[in-house]
Amino acid sequence: MRYTDDVVIEKATGLFWQKGYLAVGMRELQTALDMRPGSIYNRFKSKDGLFCKVICAYVEQNEKDLLHVAQSPSPLDALRDYFLTTLITPANQTHQRQCLLIKTLAEIDSLHDDSRLTLSQGMETLNQAFVKVVEQLIASHSIAKDEESEKIASWLQCQFIGLRTFALITHDDEKIRTLIEKTLVDLQGNWPVTTH
Amino acid sequence: MRYTDDVVIEKATGLFWQKGYLAVGMRELQTALDMRPGSIYNRFKSKDGLFCKVICAYVEQNEKDLLHVAQSPSPLDALRDYFLTTLITPANQTHQRQCLLIKTLAEIDSLHDDSRLTLSQGMETLNQAFVKVVEQLIASHSIAKDEESEKIASWLQCQFIGLRTFALITHDDEKIRTLIEKTLVDLQGNWPVTTH
């Protein structure tokens, strides 16, 4: 085993994140990973299998980051920092501004069953992580407990998706900073009255 | 000319919207459009050329819809209706909830120069349409003129992107309705103080 799975998956993540699942060919992976086809297939079973590992590793990392935000003594500030570091990336790798899961969502019709399952499970995992962040925001009295934390978490996730995609287009970092602050304002702002 | 360009592009739009640019093969297009390869290439020059027409038609339609919102006597209500009809689509074609331009953005590395240019021009066109919507919202006193309309437009576009992607995942229409209302509340809400 020449390279450990960790470094292989990290290299593969870079490719898939930049180009998407379909656009990355096996030959491209072979040169990027410095591995021959049989070797890749023996370790990961298929291109799809390797992609699943990539998604899993990505979800794990992001879940860790979100839980770290939740466990921070000042969740609101930690959330701002998390947004800033995620949304304002170096100019030579702006593709990382887009969430890999959301990017993959655009290709969901082309994925095999394994990847599709891994993707939806990853979504659920991160959704729960967002819920925990919101619960800590409420517990630390950073925001009022007027709404269910699950609802706020969905909204926050929605904001995050929008911001990460928008940050991909804009390249105006100052505008992104403003949008982040607006999100933090709205997080503490009013919610629509629910009429049932 | 057996089919008019309009119906051909409409059929092609359906395919590209559902599966993405790369995932749609020429054979698939041939059967869906009921056209032979030479015929497609004679009319559209290439798969990329056809895709450009698809993007253009999509942008034109959405620009029209947005300007219709702007010209409405009650822009705020028209905006709500626009969001509702765009975000809550029949269950058998939920892929239409995602903006085709945003979906295409995930494949931007795989696009030819023509498509890339068409895409970025389309983004700019719709951005300007959003600016006009916001200007009318201000003119009709639906929202206060505390901020530059261009900034508000970016925020609104960001919300729209987030909502359309989120609506792709959720399948809980009631939650989407709530998120739309929250957006309309925040649209009239406070903005962060800009410290320069």
Add this chain to the structure above:
DNA sequence: AGTACTATTGAACGATTGTTCAAGATCAAA
């Protein structure tokens, strides 16, 4: 009706796709 031009057809092309597999290399245990 005949000419000139455009549109359509469908077989075929070279390139690339993901994947396989027999052969060789590597390593741990006996």
Add this chain to the structure above:
DNA sequence: TTTGATCTTGAACAATCGTTCAATAGTACT
């Protein structure tokens, strides 16, 4: 050092990719 198991190699596979082009059909104008 030999055995057995695991991992790596790289040529080769069938399938599919976007695209071409000579032949045919269709259309418009004189």
